[in-house]
Amino acid sequence: MQEPSSKAASMSPARATAAPPAPVRSRPSLLVIFSACLVLVGAGGPLLLRVYFAHGGQRLFLSAMLQISGWPLLLVPICVSLFRSRSKGVANLILPPRLAGAAAVLGAFYAISCFVYALGSQALPLSTSALLLATQVAFTAVFAFLIVGLRFTPFSANAVVLLTIGPAVLGVGPGSGRHAGESSKTYWTGFCETIAAAALAGLVLPLVEVAMVRYGRRRGPAARVPPPYVTVMQMQAVMGAAGTVVCLLGMAIKSDFQALPSEAATFGLGKTNYYLVLIWDAVSWQLLNLGIMGLITCASSLLAGIMIAVLLPLSEILAVIFLHEKFDGPKGIALVLTLWGFASYLYGEKALKKVEAQKNEQQLAKKTEDLELAAP
DSSP: OHHHHHHHHHHHHHHHHHSTHHHHHHHHHHHHHHHHHHHHHTTHHHHHHHHHHHTTOOOHHHHHHHTTTTGGGGHHHHHHHHHHHHHTTOOOOSOOHHHHHHHHHHHHHHHHHHHHHHHHHHHSOHHHHHHHHTTHHHHHHHHIIIIIOOOOOHHHHHHHHHHHHHHHHHHHSSSTTOOTTOOHHHHHHHHHHHHHHHHHHHHHHHHHHHHHHHTTOSOOSSOOSOOOHHHHHHHHHHHHHHHHHHHHHHHHHTTHHHHHHHHHHTOTTOHHHHHHHHHHHHHHHHHHHHHHHHHHHHTOHHHHHHHHHHHHHHHHHHHHHHSOOOOOHHHHHHHHHHHHHHHHHHHHHHHHHHHHHHHHHHHHHHHHHHHHHHOO
16 A cells, blocks of 8 residues: 555655746747847837937937936836735835945946937938847847857857848848948948947847846746846846936037027928937837847846847838838848848747747656655
8 A cells, every 4th residue: 555655755845846947938939928028119219219310400419318217117017016015915026225326337237228329210211220229139149159259059149140140131232221421431330330229239138138147036047037127127227327327427528508599490390390209219129129128037148139130121111101111132141131030039039948848848757757766
């Protein structure tokens, strides 16, 4: 009569081992999906920024601040989340001082990236700058390999190569998508500035991931439960606040505050629409930034860079529809190469997860078999 009980005892550890992965797959996937949706909804940010420049906007530090100044929208959700967690007796969820300090430094660095991107956006059509910004995933992959220790697969390496070739095709194509009457020097300056912005942003994403891992608010291999989303919002708010301070200092040095009324009066779409463009641009960029931060926290910096590349076809469509930009052959080739790279990455990730799942099942089956053999 001991044999059934011993088998039950031998099977119970296996069941205990097999049980935890079930909730792990569902909860992070919901946060990742939610963050990806925020990135897609925030696609209007680059479009409105181009509208600002196309109709007479010239303030670079203002345009950089629009990309990071929507963080006050997060204050109410953060306060409500912290209050509810405290009322339920949950441990303190406020960011540790070292993590907040790291976020502030990275926010200031990200403000520089936004300023360089504004320089490029001023000179290039949205469809061109979007294609160039897609190279960010290549820089993210390289920096993630050097800083985070990302493992390259044949599919992710193929994606990086394709996302690098696309902008190269765009740069050497006839006309290269430049504005009518735009000089070659202006175009190539904007081209290099946008590539530099992609490189800077590609460096920031892995550094954010490192900060989350080192200071304990990101799920790691040992702790599979993702952090509460209030942590994501706090990280983004601290980075946005620090970046806003940098941009405000730049605006003060360049006397942008005194120039805003006159710029609004001469704006091509009218004074009221000038302020509406600024407000909605800041809101759109905030949704985009929050989604990126959520992807870094709940998945990886490389996935965040990949999702930024996903904005490419959407930006192309919006630019053609609303800004009436030309979509020529080189842009089409670059778009196909970029989408091919994105599809390669997704397929590789799916195949890698399938292999890992099979490996985990084999390890679990082996442990179960060893326990059964060890049972008396």
